[in-house]
Amino acid sequence: MPQLCAAWGCTNRSTIENRSRGITFHRFPKNKELRRQWEVALRREGFSASESSVLCNEHFKPEDFDRTGQIVRIRDGAKPSIFSFPPHLQRVCFIVTGL
Numbered sequence: 001m002p003q004l005c006a007a008w009g010c011t012n013r014s015t016i017e018n019r020s021r022g023i024t025f026h027r028f029p030k031n032k033e034l035r036r037q038w039e040v041a042l043r044r045e046g047f048s049a050s051e052s053s054v055l056c057n058e059h060f061k062p063e064d065f066d067r068t069g070q071i072v073r074i075r076d077g078a079k080p081s082i083f084s085f086p087p088h089l090q091r092v093c094f095i096v097t098g099l
């Protein structure tokens with residue numbers, strides 16, 4: 001089964017088609033603290049990332065990526081910050097991102 005992006009309202013799956021369109025999928029960090037920050041950034045109640053949970057590249061800023069290698073990676077310490085939250089979560093989102 002292709003992995004579905006864990007972000008709210010995002011329906012990107014890690015299929016070959018999506019990958020060939022330039023969408024990349026990234027596993028949650030192994031580092032516990034950073035992983036927790038990603039989970040919090042998702043704002044999904046009760047969500048905890050599993051070994052196979054992924055986020056697609058649409059939730060990261062261009063500067064969050066390390067494109068120097070053959071594989072596009074998320075830079076150490078970078079956190080997902082771009083989400084299309086439903087209205088009842090948006091206010092919280094603004095506080096988190098400091099907008």
Ligand SMILES: [Zn+2]
Pocket residue numbers: 005006007010011012055056057058059
């Ligand atoms: Zn996504």
